[in-house]
Amino acid sequence: MSISSDIIRGNTETIILAQLLEKDSYGYEISKTVQVKSQNRFDLKEATLYSAFRRLEANCYIESYWGGEEKGARRRYYKITDVGKQAYKKNKADWDEAKEIIDQLLV
Amino acid sequence: MQNKISQYVATLFENKPNNPVINELQEEIICNLQEMYTDYITQGLNQEEAFEKVVKSIGNIDELIENTCPTPKFSKAQVIREKIFLCVCILVAFTTIMATPAIALADTYSFWESAFEIPYCILGVVSSITMIISIASVIRRKNDALQGLHQLNSWKNYYPARYKSYKLSIRTLWIILSITFVILTILTKTYILYYPSIHEYNYNFLNMSIVFPIGILAHKFIRTIFQLITN
Numbered sequence: 001m002s003i004s005s006d007i008i009r010g011n012t013e014t015i016i017l018a019q020l021l022e023k024d025s026y027g028y029e030i031s032k033t034v035q036v037k038s039q040n041r042f043d044l045k046e047a048t049l050y051s052a053f054r055r056l057e058a059n060c061y062i063e064s065y066w067g068g069e070e071k072g073a074r075r076r077y078y079k080i081t082d083v084g085k086q087a088y089k090k091n092k093a094d095w096d097e098a099k100e101i102i103d104q105l106l107v
Numbered sequence: 108m109q110n111k112i113s114q115y116v117a118t119l120f121e122n123k124p125n126n127p128v129i130n131e132l133q134e135e136i137i138c139n140l141q142e143m144y145t146d147y148i149t150q151g152l153n154q155e156e157a158f159e160k161v162v163k164s165i166g167n168i169d170e171l172i173e174n175t176c177p178t179p180k181f182s183k184a185q186v187i188r189e190k191i192f193l194c195v196c197i198l199v200a201f202t203t204i205m206a207t208p209a210i211a212l213a214d215t216y217s218f219w220e221s222a223f224e225i226p227y228c229i230l231g232v233v234s235s236i237t238m239i240i241s242i243a244s245v246i247r248r249k250n251d252a253l254q255g256l257h258q259l260n261s262w263k264n265y266y267p268a269r270y271k272s273y274k275l276s277i278r279t280l281w282i283i284l285s286i287t288f289v290i291l292t293i294l295t296k297t298y299i300l301y302y303p304s305i306h307e308y309n310y311n312f313l314n315m316s317i318v319f320p321i322g323i324l325a326h327k328f329i330r331t332i333f334q335l336i337t338n
Contacts, residue, residue, distance in 0.1 A: 027139045028139035028142045028143055031143075045164060046136060046164055046166055051170060054171075054174050055174065074138060075135075075139075076131070
């Protein structure tokens, strides 16, 4: 089953930041990790993923660099910045708080 | 099949802004989709099924491009200036074309005087081409008058060296033309207001009506050259 809930989509950028906290990564690897960790219940469309990358880059939360060539095309790797790490901590705290409130409200 | 993926992505990017940022995005997407395709094949899907799944995973490319390269917003003054420039190009080209046969057919000239018409004829050809390009560009896309602005902004952001040389070429052109105009005005004394005879009209026409129209056509021509280089 695939979830396309707005709640998850609204947190796409935080989800990406969380993956980049572990190591530098590239689009498909992040997308695959998200799919595996969510047990195939949530998948990121390419366009959504790259739109999120562009927004994160614009906010200086991540940086990118080109890696090696794969079958004629190069891989672009993304790296979380210190500003990105702080943004992740704040988003995570916001989410924990929101989750707690919703848990209390939904019985 | 890997080529099929590249070709498919290329079709999605057709008619999209052509700049390094978009080209890199395209390259990045192709690389990831190829890896995804290989994974599906490893999982046991056949080529067609794998390709179909890869295509489904792409999503809305238009939204992505808008996020990557937002459509620039222009000031009203910029838009009006650009539209006026296009109209003047068409008008000047049209006027020059109309003037060329009139001069060429005039029977007041001797053979040698007629030789003076050659520049007009060349100008007529250049004008025809410019007018055809301008009209075709207007017909091709309703809002094409803004294409020039889009391109200038694109050069400014992504090809700063090219933008610099374009600006330098245009400035040099107008400085040379302005100096030419001043020299011609002094040499032909056209700063003195009088009713010219048919022979003197030639000089007035050359001085007042040709120098700046040539500038506008040359301006358009230089821009076209730079457009061709960029594309």
